[in-house]
Amino acid sequence: MAEKLLKDLIDAIIKLDIEKATNLTKSMIDKGITAREIILDGIMPGMKAVGEMYERKDYFLSDLLFGAYLSEECFKLLEPLLAKEIKKVPIKGKLVIATVKGDIHDIGKKIFTSLMRAEGFEIYDLGVDISAETIAEKVKEIEAEVLIVGTSALLSTTAPYFKDVHEALEKAGVRDKVLFMTGGPPIVTADEVNADFYTNNAFVGVKRALEYVNKKKQ
């Protein structure tokens, strides 16, 4: 049943049918399908396909924009569920997060941020198109035993900028005090940009953040 509904959701996203997509999301929530499944096996493949249609010139930029709006509407329905799926906990650390300079994609960043908030992290979301220096300044300003820096990029032209963030953190003297995580499609590896970690799965990112918290506590 879940498989069929998820497939229908992917189809509705591809067809940019917002009413069907939001109704399917609601019905999956009612049937107890987890937010994790809906995001990873419904929204993400649906959006990937919309991107491919744009690439093939079957869709215009306006369609891409509407696809983004549609997926955000589905995600809004999932937010309360995510908060319930992850139990409420005391503050575990702080997260400074941004989409890097030149890049305005933020749907994935918002998903990761919501998960981290629900898991007990205090969030400093700097927004989109943010310079390495701004990120480093904010990190320097914030004091925390457990401090995570998350950066997101979806373009092959902007993902290499993660390296600039690493350099700015180093210049500000904070690089070794933080866990530097990067996310988005696999355009660069963590090693190439001197990050501590890379993932294209927000849930894996949260798991890594929690491992870092536990290591810090020891």
Ligand code: B12
């Ligand atoms: C929606 C979208 C847009 C929207 C963005 C709206 C918004 N508010 O985000 C709009 C219409 C504005 C847009 C614009 C553009 N886009 Co666009 N876009 C997409 C699309 C269709 C979906 C992206 C998305 O939201 N996916 C769903 C989310 C949930 O996935 P995700 O971001 O990967 O996030 C997950 C993980 O990566 C992870 N994650 C993400 N960030 C982080 C951070 C951390 C720290 C962690 C731990 C995890 C993590 O968590 C998420 C959940 O697991 C993609 C297609 C695709 N294949 O992805 C193209 C795509 C990324 N866009 C593309 C392009 C070319 C553009 C434009 C240049 C188009 C143009 N001619 O103007 C502009 C660039 C604007 C800019 N300067 O940034 C190309 C990029 C090609 C490339 N390799 O460089 C793609 C791949 C489409 C394509 N196939 O051609 N886009």
